[in-house]
Amino acid sequence: MASVLAVDDFVTLYEPLFRGSFRRKCIVLAVILIFMYAIYLVTTLNRQPSNNNGVITQHQLPRQQSLLLKRLLRRRPTQQPTHDSQTKVSDDVDDLNDEKFVEITIRGDTTVKIPSREDSAKDFEIVSKTDGHRPDIKVAAIDDNVRDVEVLSKHDKISVSAKKRKEKDAEIKRKYERMYGKLSGTRDNSDVLSTKDPYRGYQNAGQKAIVDTFMFAWNNYKKYAWGMDELRPVSGRGTNWFGVGLTIVDSLDTLYIMGLKDEFKEARDWVANHLVFNSIKEVSLFEIVIRELGGLLSAYHLSHDRVFLDKAEELAKKLRPCLESKTGIPCASLHLDTATPNFDRTNLASVGSIQLEFRALSRATKNATWERLVDKLNAVLHKLDRVDGLLSTPVDPQYPHTYHGNTVSVGAEGDSFYEYLLKQWLQTGKKKFELKDDFILAMEGIKKHLVKHSKGSNLTFVGKYYTMGMKNFVPEMEHLTCYLPGVLALAYMNGLGVEYLKLGEEIARTCYKMYRQSPMGLSPEVVAINDAADPHKAMEVSTETGYSLLRPEAVESFFILFRATKKKKYRAWGWKIYQAIEKHARVKYGYSSIENVQDVQNTSYLDKMETFFLAETLKYLYLLFNDDPNLLPLDKYVFNTEAHPLPIYTS
Numbered sequence: 001m002a003s004v005l006a007v008d009d010f011v012t013l014y015e016p017l018f019r020g021s022f023r024r025k026c027i028v029l030a031v032i033l034i035f036m037y038a039i040y041l042v043t044t045l046n047r048q049p050s051n052n053n054g055v056i057t058q059h060q061l062p063r064q065q066s067l068l069l070k071r072l073l074r075r076r077p078t079q080q081p082t083h084d085s086q087t088k089v090s091d092d093v094d095d096l097n098d099e100k101f102v103e104i105t106i107r108g109d110t111t112v113k114i115p116s117r118e119d120s121a122k123d124f125e126i127v128s129k130t131d132g133h134r135p136d137i138k139v140a141a142i143d144d145n146v147r148d149v150e151v152l153s154k155h156d157k158i159s160v161s162a163k164k165r166k167e168k169d170a171e172i173k174r175k176y177e178r179m180y181g182k183l184s185g186t187r188d189n190s191d192v193l194s195t196k197d198p199y200r201g202y203q204n205a206g207q208k209a210i211v212d213t214f215m216f217a218w219n220n221y222k223k224y225a226w227g228m229d230e231l232r233p234v235s236g237r238g239t240n241w242f243g244v245g246l247t248i249v250d251s252l253d254t255l256y257i258m259g260l261k262d263e264f265k266e267a268r269d270w271v272a273n274h275l276v277f278n279s280i281k282e283v284s285l286f287e288i289v290i291r292e293l294g295g296l297l298s299a300y301h302l303s304h305d306r307v308f309l310d311k312a313e314e315l316a317k318k319l320r321p322c323l324e325s326k327t328g329i330p331c332a333s334l335h336l337d338t339a340t341p342n343f344d345r346t347n348l349a350s351v352g353s354i355q356l357e358f359r360a361l362s363r364a365t366k367n368a369t370w371e372r373l374v375d376k377l378n379a380v381l382h383k384l385d386r387v388d389g390l391l392s393t394p395v396d397p398q399y400p401h402t403y404h405g406n407t408v409s410v411g412a413e414g415d416s417f418y419e420y421l422l423k424q425w426l427q428t429g430k431k432k433f434e435l436k437d438d439f440i441l442a443m444e445g446i447k448k449h450l451v452k453h454s455k456g457s458n459l460t461f462v463g464k465y466y467t468m469g470m471k472n473f474v475p476e477m478e479h480l481t482c483y484l485p486g487v488l489a490l491a492y493m494n495g496l497g498v499e500y501l502k503l504g505e506e507i508a509r510t511c512y513k514m515y516r517q518s519p520m521g522l523s524p525e526v527v528a529i530n531d532a533a534d535p536h537k538a539m540e541v542s543t544e545t546g547y548s549l550l551r552p553e554a555v556e557s558f559f560i561l562f563r564a565t566k567k568k569k570y571r572a573w574g575w576k577i578y579q580a581i582e583k584h585a586r587v588k589y590g591y592s593s594i595e596n597v598q599d600v601q602n603t604s605y606l607d608k609m610e611t612f613f614l615a616e617t618l619k620y621l622y623l624l625f626n627d628d629p630n631l632l633p634l635d636k637y638v639f640n641t642e643a644h645p646l647p648i649y650t651s
Contacts, residue, residue: 387469584600
């Protein structure tokens with residue numbers, strides 16, 4: 001009855017307006033409807049939202065405020081609308097006509113799909129539906145799949161709306177699976193999108209590809225060589241070098257870093273139940289320290305599982321007779337079963353690259369014995385004769401002050417000694433200044449005597465001398481020397497001057513050229529440098545040194561240089577190397593070393609998968625494509641020469 005009366009009142013009030021022709025009635029009705037719709041729009045745009053209804057609200061933004069749109073695979077789940085002054089933004093990734101796009105959504109009000117290819121990134125815009133203003137856009141290519149987009153708001157107000165959380169999460173999950181496929185094992189999509197754990201698994205397509213490579217090698221090792229030191233990937237069988245499960249222990253932290261929790265637990269159980277140090281084989285002190293002791297300590301510091309520390313301490317006790325020499329210089333090798341040391345002549349890298357590991361053991365166990373022993377070693381090395389900070393590579397543990405060899409090199413047999421000068425200084429919280437001083441002096445000697453520039457192609461390379469008098473220079477570049485750009489970048493990152501970074505980038509370019517000159521795209525062990533104008537002709541490769549062990553030094557340096565500079569070219573270089581490994585080194589049961597990278601027509605394999613391929617090469621490639629700043633920051637961790645991260649101590 002009330003509704004009838006209301007209609008009658010309306011008719012009585014507005015009856016004069018509707019008198020006349022039919023055309024006049026239609027016009028009057030249209031005007032009334034437009035007026036009512038205008039009132040509706042005004043009341044809607046000024047309505048304040050509740051906490052959960054998701055209607056439109058307005059946020060005041062400072063002029064020129066920068067809104068960084070985070071990449072899909074790093075973004076946390078969308079939160080409920082807030083009332084603060086920060087406008088939340090989200091991005092998504094979609095496939096459209098076989099081209100990757102980034103879909104930008106500002107609280108549902110503004111949506112645009114941006115081509116991910118850099119050459120087509122200029123043909124898009126973002127327009128606010130509320131007031132029609134057009135923000136400026138800045139686009140920076142990150143990789144082939146996604147990019148970061150920066151929106152600079154030039155207007156004072158942006159009206160935004162929020163989608164329901166469940167709907168948005170489901171949409172992100174569907175599009176993630178469409179791009180990259182379902183995650184396997186324990187790494188499901190919800191974990192990737194929600195957890196803050198830096199070891200949660202791969203976060204982009206590049207990292208996923210590298211994890212797939214690792215898993216192919218790991219699964220074949222597990223099937224054909226489980227518990228043995230190495231896998232022979234061509235013949236599908238295992239082999240022992242030291243008899244201590246080197247591949248398992250060397251790969252522990254790689255498993256953890258890549259988020260392979262099930263595989264890590266399986267390896268952990270093998271260490272707890274089967275790892276013993278009673279092999280009758282004679283083992284290299286250097287190799288077992290950097291691979292086995294370093295791997296156990298790194299796994300302990302990442303997982304906090306005491307079983308790894310106990311095994312590390314057990315191994316160290318076996319190695320102790322090597323450290324307790326009369327001269328302070330450790331032995332070259334020993335028999336694990338009897339702990340009998342062999343003090344034959346060795347080299348500078350072997351005796352000068354064990355300090356990080358034993359110092360970390362002392363700090364973890366609160367047993368100062370190990371650190372005292374390596375401090376004594378440092379004191380002896382500090383007093384050895386040198387030329388402008390450079391030492392000869394041969395070392396006699398029994399007569400260190402009287403025996404002088406000929407070769408002066410920062411490559412084979414000398415490399416990690418210079419690396420550990422800097423890294424020990426960092427590990428001790430920059431408190432052992434004599435290590436820093438020795439490093440600076442050595443770098444000056446390297447620049448003075450060993451760094452050269454080819455005249456034709458202007459390649460910066462690091463050669464060696466066959467005499468301590470710096471005569472008989474050898475103009476060749478070893479792949480082992482490609483660790484040096486990363487060390488120089490690390491020095492720059494810790495305040496030792498921009499000239500270190502500049503030199504590191506120049507040498508890194510030569511390291512990359514060593515890969516590019518090869519028909520396979522894989523670097524040989526050594527290249528001879530001449531003065532030809534063509535960079536490809538400026539590098540000569542002999543059949544004796546044309547092999548590739550899939551070494552990590554170049555990608556290690558690219559990883560550190562990327563952390564230092566954020567230059568995308570280092571990711572591009574690393575990706576080219578990864579593609580070459582996939583194309584030429586993958587065989588039936590894993591990834592094999594190659595006999596001659598110059599002979600692409602008749603590839604011959606060495607039937608050997610080095611443990612450092614899993615421990616270093618793939619780990620550094622994975623870290624090169626990492627975007628999470630909480631994953632092994634270089635001011636918290638220092639990597640030993642086998643890529644095992646150990647903590648930096650500030651006290």
